[in-house]
Amino acid sequence: MVEQILTVTAEHLTGPLAVLRATGEIDRDSIQLLGDAAHEALEQGAHQLIIDLAAVTFCDSSGLRLFVQLHRQTATRGGSLRLAALQPSLWTVLRATNLDRLLAAYPTVDEAVRAACAQ
Amino acid sequence: MVSAILQPCYEVGGDGFDYTLDGAAAHLLILDGVGKGLSAGLACAVALAAVRAARRDGRGLYDQARAADAALLEQFTDARFATAVLGELDLETGRLRYINAGHPAPLLRAGRMVRELSGGRRMPLGLDDPEVELAEEILEPDDRLLFYTDGVTEANAGDGERFGLDRLVDLVERHSCSGLPAPEILRRLTHAVMEHQGGTPDDDATMVLVQWSGTAAAKTVP
Numbered sequence: 001m002v003e004q005i006l007t008v009t010a011e012h013l014t015g016p017l018a019v020l021r022a023t024g025e026i027d028r029d030s031i032q033l034l035g036d037a038a039h040e041a042l043e044q045g046a047h048q049l050i051i052d053l054a055a056v057t058f059c060d061s062s063g064l065r066l067f068v069q070l071h072r073q074t075a076t077r078g079g080s081l082r083l084a085a086l087q088p089s090l091w092t093v094l095r096a097t098n099l100d101r102l103l104a105a106y107p108t109v110d111e112a113v114r115a116a117c118a119q
Numbered sequence: 120m121v122s123a124i125l126q127p128c129y130e131v132g133g134d135g136f137d138y139t140l141d142g143a144a145a146h147l148l149i150l151d152g153v154g155k156g157l158s159a160g161l162a163c164a165v166a167l168a169a170v171r172a173a174r175r176d177g178r179g180l181y182d183q184a185r186a187a188d189a190a191l192l193e194q195f196t197d198a199r200f201a202t203a204v205l206g207e208l209d210l211e212t213g214r215l216r217y218i219n220a221g222h223p224a225p226l227l228r229a230g231r232m233v234r235e236l237s238g239g240r241r242m243p244l245g246l247d248d249p250e251v252e253l254a255e256e257i258l259e260p261d262d263r264l265l266f267y268t269d270g271v272t273e274a275n276a277g278d279g280e281r282f283g284l285d286r287l288v289d290l291v292e293r294h295s296c297s298g299l300p301a302p303e304i305l306r307r308l309t310h311a312v313m314e315h316q317g318g319t320p321d322d323d324a325t326m327v328l329v330q331w332s333g334t335a336a337a338k339t340v341p
């Protein structure tokens with residue numbers, strides 16, 4: 001059996017708010033899993049999307065591309081995408097590509113949830 | 120003297136580069152289309168064509184980057200973008216101006232020191248980022264400038280160990296002191312990257328090396 005490099009769970013789904021918890025590595029082989037979970041949440045009416053990245057150890061450019069897509073898709077629904085609890089290596093990726101200018105990132109899921117509720 | 124090399128991965132990659140000399144200036148461009156396979160390659164091609172067309176129109180670096188933003192947003196409805204460095208080197212004065220669209224910072228070897236050029240930053244091409252200030256650097260004769268894509272530094276030895284920036288800087292330092300011409304230095308750098316990763320590369324690795332020097336230019340004439 002092939003070891004799963006990424007698992008995604010939808011932690012919380014009430015009304016417009018959805019928290020997706022990803023565990024593992026986000027790359028071009030695993031990205032669809034996260035994309036599917038996010039799009040399912042969007043279809044169920046969530047437009048305040050939070051991705052908990054605390055247990056994500058690696059994210060390549062396909063992950064960044066999905067984040068940008070989700071940022072746009074939530075924005076057209078009047079909501080937004082929030083990234084939470086990034087490990088230092090993910091911060092580095094976000095800063096190196098200057099995407100920290102576009103994507104909102106929070107130190108903890110709680111803070112991301114509070115910001116989403118305040119919107 | 121400008122020299123460039125693209126070591127392709129097995130699948131379709133997204134790297135690209137372009138350079139032209141128009142007498143007064145050298146125009147330099149390195150690109151990395153984000154994502155996988157043909158999708159990344161298309162983003163790269165669209166951005167490259169847009170930058171080139173804007174440059175031929177006589178438009179500056181800022182407008183060239185904005186032209187790529189517009190082209191990518193117009194061509195694709197899903198998020199396609201490319202990281203890139205656009206540079207313009209004045210061949211008379213050695214003044215380099217550049218914009219870095221979310222790409223690894225270029226390396227400058229001045230004297231014996233190699234350092235990153237960390238200015239001119241904006242988001243990747245295709246993300247409609249109007250906020251960027253051109254960065255400027257004055258090169259001295261014989262300085263070398265290296266643009267590279269992350270396929271170089273991210274090259275994976277299989278055990279998870281990446282080629283890394285330190286190794287790249289170290290090699291540029293060593294080879295630059297050797298007096299070797301730019302194409303030979305690039306060939307050696309590429310071999311070092313390929314040797315490090317052993318098997319099939321899973322990302323394109325691209326480098327553009329510029330040497331601003333009358334002597335180097337003269338050596339290229341047989």
